[in-house]
Amino acid sequence: MNKKPFVTYEKLKEIVKEYQTPFHLYDEKGIRENMKALREAFSWNPGYKEYFAVKANPNPFLINILREYGCGCDCSSLTELMLSKALDITGQDIMFSSNSTPAKEYAYANKLGAIINLDDFTHIEFLEKTLGYIPETISCRFNPGGIFKLGNGIMDNPGDAKYGFTEEQLFEGFKLLKKKGAKKFGIHAFLASNTVSEDYYPTLAKILFELAVDLKRETGADIRFINLSGGIGIPYRPDQEPNDIRAIGEGVREVYERTLVPAGMGNVAIYTELGRFMTGPYGCLVTTAIHQKHTYKEYIGCDACAVNLMRPAMYGAYHHITVMGKEDAPCDHLYDVTGSLCENNDKFAVDRMLPRVDIGDLLVIHDTGAHGYSMGYNYNGKLKSAELLLREDGSVQLIRRAETPKDYFATFDCFDILKNMDYNV
Ligand SMILES: *Cc1c(COP(=O)(O)O)cnc(C)c1O
Helix, strand or coil, X not given: CCCCCCCCHHHHHHHHHHCCCCEEEEEHHHHHHHHHHHHHHCCCCCCCEEEEEHHHCCCHHHHHHHHCCCCEEEECCHHHHHHHHHCCCCHHHEEEECCCCCHHHHHHHHHCCCEEEECCCHHHHHHHHHHCCCCCEEEEEECCCCCEECCCCCEECHHHCCCCXXXXXXXXXXXXXXXXXXXXXXXXXXXXXCECCCCHHHHHHHHHHHHHHHHHHHHCCCEEEEECCCCECCCCCCCCCCCCHHHHHHHHHHHHHHHCHHHCCCCCEEEECCCHHHHHHHEEEEEEEEEEEECCCEEEEECCCCCCCCXXXXXXXXXXXXXXXXXXXXXXXXXXXXXXXXXXXXXXXXXXXXXXXXXXXXXXXXXXXXXXHHHCCCHHHCCCCEEEEXXXXXXXXXXXXXXXXXXXXXXXXXXXXXXXXXXCC
């Protein structure tokens, strides 16, 4: 299967006349259509709500698009909470799913009226001490331990993950929370990441729904929602089939009808905290080939680097690359496509077959719409790029400017050194 960029070469040539590479470009149309399909897939559940995982792409313009379809924000840090607040997304439209949480962040989440999703049994007391009470609505994160397997072999290792309560702790926790005044309960779990499988959510749902029935029976807790969290993946590789979100929604509905409804829990709301699935495929990193190097291997040097997209360097993740204008040319050259960091893992692709790349060619690195820009850092003093939105009407909007040296040095603003800084470079 051929993976096509959502932007044409003609359009991109127009865009780079105005905006220097590298930059992330997002596809408004793709985001909206995917969002509609998600909403449709879970329309059978009246309380359904997607809390967009802000960490995947904390851009206010994109969050505002998703908000039009009823999305809330899934936050995990102080600044993510602040961003939601600035967008007037507050109260139960925020899910605060954090871990190793500082007291100050719990306090701020509570001040905004967010739903707090506790990561650990000991956080019950920690939260009570921090706030002086336990909020009426509370959620707990479950970790079943062991190995998590799906029919198609996708596996993750919850037993090795730092998150969540054990099953025993969850039962004790619900009892304790109830005693301390909690009235409305939620359960959450995130057991596998980037699953390209229609089985993940239904399998997770079965675990959580059965648990919810037991929890209610044993603790008397009033369970109002079950949060399937993130984890629905996207086809990074050209040979992968995208998930069918309708089939996933239908799979969850079947488990719901079989498990919750007979237990008299047919009014439980389903929540999701998807990140990657919401924006991943609808973003790309656009970079220019600025060097060719022939040593023991053939290298293409780009003007982007791992600062702009860390996933290949960090996880060896595959990101498809299209050499623009050469979409139909044979992939008969073997390259490592690199950035400029003084780190040998700063490679967007290793041993990748591509059409011949010439200096000045525009490369589109696919699927950077989630965990792309947001995972970036400033190693080697490299600056973060701009973010652009390709609107439905074909126009392009700058939705975050590129960092400047002034931004990079801003945290020295209380020291004399900045007096000597020459910004005219
Ligand atoms: C990262 C994360 C998500 C989103 O995960 P995706 O893989 O992007 O869907 C949701 N919830 C929590 C608690 C997370 O940490």
